[in-house]
Structure formats: structure tokens, C-alpha cells
Amino acid sequence: MNWLRQHRLMGVALLSLVLGSLLAACAPDPATSIITPDLGPQLIAAARAKATGMEQPEAPALLTLADMSDEEIYAGLDGDLAAAIQAADPAGGENLATANACIGCHSLDPDVVMTGPTWHNIGDTAVNRVAGESPAYYLYQSIMDPNAYVVTDYPAGIMTQTYQDTLSQEDLATLIAYLLSLHGAGE
Numbered sequence: 347m348n349w350l351r352q353h354r355l356m357g358v359a360l361l362s363l364v365l366g367s368l369l370a371a372c373a374p375d376p377a378t379s380i381i382t383p384d385l386g387p388q389l390i391a392a393a394r395a396k397a398t399g400m401e402q403p404e405a406p407a408l409l410t411l412a413d414m415s416d417e418e419i420y421a422g423l424d425g426d427l428a429a430a431i432q433a434a435d436p437a438g439g440e441n442l443a444t445a446n447a448c449i450g451c452h453s454l455d456p457d458v459v460m461t462g463p464t465w466h467n468i469g470d471t472a473v474n475r476v477a478g479e480s481p482a483y484y485l486y487q488s489i490m491d492p493n494a495y496v497v498t499d500y501p502a503g504i505m506t507q508t509y510q511d512t513l514s515q516e517d518l519a520t521l522i523a524y525l526l527s528l529h530g531a532g533e
């Protein structure tokens with residue numbers, strides 16, 4: 347083998363190497379077919395689905411009045427008031443709600459938004475408003491000290507603040523009994 351032939355052979359070997367890798371680069375690669383013009387939108391949609399899934403975790407089952415004992419419903423209230431609520435006739439609360447102007451700000455219709463939140467199902471709503479507060483205590487506090495807890499999306503200081511001075515214990519008890527009777531709509 348002379349010097350020239352040796353270098354020619356090396357040249358051919360090099361050339362086929364280069365050609366081979368060029369061919370390999372041009373061959374259709376299955377991985378490249380994933381990259382389509384739709385990839386961007388697809389990725390965004392997948393990310394959105396994941397994000398919304400995280401924003402809406404499965405809601406824990408809410409307690410209702412029907413799940414609770416009397417002791418749990420009236421917990422935290424003065425014993426006399428708790429007894430007065432249990433002895434009261436809830437139906438009397440309707441007149442009291444008119445006489446004390448409550449119905450000027452609260453409707454019984456879930457779809458009617460007035461100045462205050464609807465009283466539709468308020469008995470069950472009261473169970474879950476404030477962690478650790480019994481529903482009867484929550485209603486009592488909502489009437490006697492409206493700013494102690496302000497319902498989300500409603501401004502503080504709008505509800506009449508003087509019921510603690512104007513309502514008798516008997517009327518207060520009847521109103522709370524009435525509000526507690528508005529329940530069971532979510533079951």
C-alpha cells in the first residue's frame with residue numbers, strides 16, 4: 347500500500363462517516379413529530395386544567411342543623427336565652443322581622459340580593475360561618491353585635507347596630523328561633 351492509496355482510503359472512510367451522520371440527521375425522528383404548531387396551545391391548556399383543578403379542591407361536606415344535637419346548636423349562649431329560644435314559637439319571628447325592619451335588608455329568596463345577605467337556609471348557613479361558633483350563638487351575635495363577624499362581600503356598619511338596646515330578650519329569642527327554622531334547603 348503506497349502513501350497515496352492510504353490517504354485516499356482514509357478520505358473515503360471520513361466521507362462516509364460525515365455522510366452517514368448527515369443522513370441520520372435527516373431521517374424522520376419520532377420525537378420530532380411531537381413538536382407541532384399546536385404544541386404551545388396544548389401546553390397552555392394542560393397548565394390551565396391543572397391550575398383550575400388546584401383552585402377547586404373538592405369541597406368538604408358541610409354540617410347542617412340536622413346533624414347536630416341541641417347542645418351543639420345552642421353552645422356558648424347564656425342558659426336562659428338558650429331555653430327561651432327553645433321555648434319560642436318560630437312563626438312569631440316573621441312579624442318581628444317586619445316590625446324591626448329586618449326584611450328591609452334581608453330577603454327569603456336565595457336569588458334576591460338586598461342590602462344584607464339572604465335568609466334563605468340561614469339556619470344551616472349559621473352552622474358553618476365561624477369555626478367554633480354554634481349556629482344559635484352566631485345568629486345571636488349577628489343581631490346584637492353585627493360587626494363581630496362581617497359576611498364576605500358585604501360592608502361592615504350597614505346593619506342596624508342598635509338591636510342590643512331595642513330588642514327584648516323574648517323577641518330576640520323568637521327571632522333566633524325563626525332564623526334557625528329556616529334550614530334544610532340544601533339537603
Ligand code: HEC
Pocket residue numbers: 443446447448449450451452461462463464468471472475485488489492493495496497500501502503504505506509521525
Ligand atoms: C340596614 C340593613 C339591615 C337591617 C335593617 C338588618 N340587617 Fe342584618 N345584615 C345586614 C348586612 C349588610 C349584613 C351583612 C354584613 C354583616 O355581617 O354585618 C347583615 C347580616 C345579618 C346576619 C348574618 C347573615 C349571614 O348570612 O351570616 C343576620 C343573622 C342578620 N343580619 C339578622 C338580622 C336581623 C334579625 C335583623 C332585624 C332584627 C336585621 N338583620 C336587620 C343588613 C341589615
